[in-house]
Amino acid sequence: MQSLSRKYRPKTLTDVLGQPSVVQTLTNAIRSKRLHQGYLFVGQFGSGKTTVARILAAMENCTETPGLHPCGKCDVCSGIYEGRHVDIEEIDAASRAGKVDQIRELKKNALYLPVDGAKTKTFIIDECHRMSPEAEDALLKILEEPPKHVRFILCTTDIKKMRPAIQSRCQRHEFRKIYWTIMSDHLEKVAQSEKIECDKGSINLCAKLADGSMRNALENLSKLIDYVGGKPISVDDAQKLFGAVGEMLYYDMFDQVIGGEEKGADATEGFRVINKMLAGGAEFSTIYYGIADHLRNLMIGMSCSKAGEFIHLTEDGKRRLRDQLKRCQKRENSIMAISRSVSQLHDAKKSVDFNLSPEIALQNWLVQSIFAFRQ
Ligand SMILES: Nc1ncnc2c1ncn2[C@@H]1O[C@H](COP(=O)(O)OP(=O)(O)OP(=O)(O)O)[C@@H](O)[C@H]1O
Numbered sequence: 382m383q384s385l386s387r388k389y390r391p392k393t394l395t396d397v398l399g400q401p402s403v404v405q406t407l408t409n410a411i412r413s414k415r416l417h418q419g420y421l422f423v424g425q426f427g428s429g430k431t432t433v434a435r436i437l438a439a440m441e442n443c444t445e446t447p448g449l450h451p452c453g454k455c456d457v458c459s460g461i462y463e464g465r466h467v468d469i470e471e472i473d474a475a476s477r478a479g480k481v482d483q484i485r486e487l488k489k490n491a492l493y494l495p496v497d498g499a500k501t502k503t504f505i506i507d508e509c510h511r512m513s514p515e516a517e518d519a520l521l522k523i524l525e526e527p528p529k530h531v532r533f534i535l536c537t538t539d540i541k542k543m544r545p546a547i548q549s550r551c552q553r554h555e556f557r558k559i560y561w562t563i564m565s566d567h568l569e570k571v572a573q574s575e576k577i578e579c580d581k582g583s584i585n586l587c588a589k590l591a592d593g594s595m596r597n598a599l600e601n602l603s604k605l606i607d608y609v610g611g612k613p614i615s616v617d618d619a620q621k622l623f624g625a626v627g628e629m630l631y632y633d634m635f636d637q638v639i640g641g642e643e644k645g646a647d648a649t650e651g652f653r654v655i656n657k658m659l660a661g662g663a664e665f666s667t668i669y670y671g672i673a674d675h676l677r678n679l680m681i682g683m684s685c686s687k688a689g690e691f692i693h694l695t696e697d698g699k700r701r702l703r704d705q706l707k708r709c710q711k712r713e714n715s716i717m718a719i720s721r722s723v724s725q726l727h728d729a730k731k732s733v734d735f736n737l738s739p740e741i742a743l744q745n746w747l748v749q750s751i752f753a754f755r756q
């Protein structure tokens with residue numbers, strides 16, 4: 382079966398999600414027919430670099446409807462979208478192009494005009510930070526004075542490893558982590574067109590665990606579909622599969638951290654929540670991000686009049702957060718306590734990086750946070 386991420390690869394700029402500045406700049410460039418000869422696409426893995434490189438090539442070279450809406454069907458478009466058009470060469474610098482020979486071959490190829498219906502010979506170089514120094518030298522020469530019929534699109538996830546001289550010869554575009562709510566909406570549409578029944582909680586989890594990468598989000602959804610095998614999918618299935626923590630446990634945890642009217646502090650219930658999280662198979666890093674997310678929501682809730690613009694929760698989540706915020710407002714030092722809890726969380730992460738057990742690190746964090754709210 383074709384993977385969801387390949388099946389749902391966008392074919393026009395309007396389908397590219399979560400990268401508004403890239404889309405706007407390239408849309409204007411296409412409209413005014415002012416494309417650069419060299420582009421550099423930088424940033425987050427699985428966020429659209431190769432996709433946009435192919436779209437750019439299709440917009441320019443489509444033989445039916447060149448421009449913002451390439452037809453997607455002509456030989457050139459279909460060749461590009463399947464990654465097999467002779468005039469649109471995709472090179473993976475992590476493998477062969479790392480060697481200088483392949484860049485030399487590329488330079489030779491670049492001298493010939495396109496042969497198979499395309500207007501421009503396009504070279505898409507993926508992972509270009511992994512080229513050898515000799516290959517970079519060779520590429521630099523041709524980037525300095527490329528033949529008129531040639532375009533380069535260099536893609537990298539690690540701009541720091543690229544030579545400034547190469548960077549400065551290209552127009553640079555940043556591909557950012559895609560916000561999880563955007564991915565979650567997309568996954569919902571994909572599930573619908575695949576005729577998969579699943580609740581919003583399961584989709585949200587696939588998106589939240591994707592670390593800003595749409596490819597990861599789609600792969601999470603595929604995995605979940607395979608795991609459940611034809612039945613309707615619920616958030617419980619997703620939590621089991623991904624070893625994730627039930628969202629409500631974070632609210633339980635912070636009920637203990639913030640506390641209520643009581644004097645004194647008691648960490649017992651909080652420790653029980655930590656045990657439940659770990660017993661459910663969650664990794665420290667998952668719990669860490671969950672706690673960080675919750676602290677962020679509290680911080681926004683305490684400091685923004687229009688918090689709803691920045692916080693996206695289920696109805697249950699909203700109700701419980703509102704309740705916790707009310708209790709925070711009753712304390713004088715909540716903002717300080719939240720920010721202290723954030724830095725204690727960073728300390729907990731560091732100590733786990735140095736091999737302290739996750740259980741001890743989380744217990745330390747919990748006790749310190751409980752006291753921070755009561756000072
Ligand atoms: N911005 C986006 N909008 C919609 N779908 C996207 C987007 N980015 C990625 N995808 C989905 O993820 C898949 C992989 O994207 P793509 O190959 O463009 O990522 P990439 O940035 O080149 O990643 P890598 O750095 O790993 O090469 C696409 O086929 C598509 O399904």
Ligand SMILES: [Mg+2]
Nearest residue numbers: 430431507536
């Ligand atoms: Mg890529």
Ligand SMILES: [Zn+2]
Nearest residue numbers: 443452455458
């Ligand atoms: Zn076409």
